[in-house]
Amino acid sequence: MPPPMSVPAWVWAAALAGLLALILLDLVVVDRKPHKITVREAAKWVVFYIGCAVAFGVGVWIFGGSDQAAAFATGYITEYSLSVDNLFIFMIIMANFAVPAIHQHRVLLIGIMMALVMRGVFIAVGAQAVQNFSWIFWIFGGILIYTAWKFATDKQESEEYDPNGGLVRLVRKLFPVTDDYHGSHLTIKRDGRRWATPMFIVIVAIGGADLVFAVDSIPAIFGITQDAFLVFAANAFALMGLRQLYFLLGGLVEKLVYLSHGLAVILGFIGAKLVLHALHENELPFINGGEHVTWVPEINNWVSLGVIVSVLAVTTLASLHKSRRDDREGSGTPAAEGGTPAVEAEPPAPEVAGNAPH
Template identity: 45%
Template sequence: MDSALPLWFEITSYAVLVAILLFDLFLVVRRPHVPSTRESAVWITFYVSLAVVFGLLIVLVANDSGLSGTELGLQFFAGWLTEYSLSADNVFVFLIIMAQFRVPKKMQQELLMMGIVLALVFRAIFIVLGASLLESYSWLFYIFGAYLVYVAVQQLREKDEHGSGEDNFVIAWLKKVLRVHPEWSDNDRWRTMVNGEKFLTPAILVLVSLGTIDLIFALDSIPAIFGITTSPFLVFTCNILALMGLRQLYFLLGDLVDRLHYLGHGIAAILAFIGFKLVNHALHLNELPFINNGHHVEIVPEIPTWLSLVVIVLTLTVAVLASLARAQREESAK
């Protein structure tokens, strides 16, 4: 199926989404503060509504262009929901990073926002490379699928081991080559004075930590969304809209992450499902000579996008409801 939306729509979409992202960044830098629960909820509602409206626009524009609007719309919503759920699971790691470097509450918003912008740059590179490679080498779907199943198993085995708080090699190296003092300055987020000497604050280390962590996250999320759609435009816009609300999600879910005990299980199930979908898709495109003599394998029908969306929504719903039920039982037992 041709999934190329009109060029004017893609360019306009990128321009509007980037403008909203930059405006959000401007607000954060201009007025650093700790957002209230109400403020976070309002922003999340705005970004979720934006994603819904954008998905409906895709359907309308695609239909007007002679494309399958329903199929492209389903691909967008399934991809966005997958990316958003993975982002929610990553909030716990961000909490560890902020606690490790003792980041002042009022500075967390700005650093998170800068980390999100950095993440989008990294993901754009990954998406362009991934799309071109998958177009040229369909057998990569086997690797992506198998990798996602592996990640799903690891997610189940290590669901309680989000991180030890130890420095990765990049942070350890930066601590050696830069003059970084562990104390934060009240007046300057990047530099501080200690006994008359100038030092960098840990802000640079936090920013690099967020960037490197997102590179690791991208190794899971990018193959996962390519299992839903191979359109670079849909993949990137799903990532933009999922990451846009991540900052507010961090503050809203910060105190709730420990209550969502089964979220990791749900995400593992989604990754395993998409991994199977990728392998099945690879079999339908098979050209490897040692599999069915290089012919396509179509024993199992292709999984339709609407079914992927249903599986993702049901899995997340069950995971969240089961988590809340467990949390309620634990509170009642105290």
């Protein structure tokens, strides 16, 4: 892995200011008037955010060198591909709580901002850990290999996730919850008492999911680069483009039937890369007498970039081929018309019975 860049404080400040400007732009342009996001609008924003990431990568190449640019590109593509699988869980949450289409974008925006804060904390802690404790690479590698096994055996979080999990049940015990949505309000005051709305429950569920996602994504990105600046930037750009990707892909995400297998290969590869790096940086007394294992190979980021892009390309092409074949044979799920997200159908009302006022 290339050594971390020396990033001055003003560059961090400029990057954070740019990120804040993008969030404000989104709030002013998109969320100024809540509305149903169309496929065309979502596509424009996806292209815009990918363009921002590419421009940032070019800047890293100019000022940090090709190795750092490759590290950013590899991390960004990895985080973005993991985010596509996370869309399944967002769809489950939106459908379970019957979130109105005009408010889905705002829910995702709040969720993304929570994820940025959480991952910022995780990245700060992780950066200090990898700089001071070489054994942390063994833990990160183990997490990724275990996660890869879950993806490969179809036991990933997208199938196991319960939107009415412990955190949501705890909130319902602490606060009464209304039966109906009240616009985008998280709480309302009724009969002299503060009530939570289903929107508040949705935000809690999204936040809990964000926390689960970080457990996989943060070790993955540190397996590519130890540079905290690049780690944060890759996560930020991937997350900022996630909302529009949600509306662009919609039900089409379900056609990526081999995505979990592709992600299993990617996470397994990065996990193995971390194990090799852990051996190279070894200080554990029961391995090689506490000495570095210098003869093990280190996988550079250009090789990592090639492997990840190739796996994603093969996975996508194989998934689309199977989807078309299933449609021809009449055994597959019909393609979503117009790219409309599956969650925009009217699902059952949220289960908040027992909390409504009489």
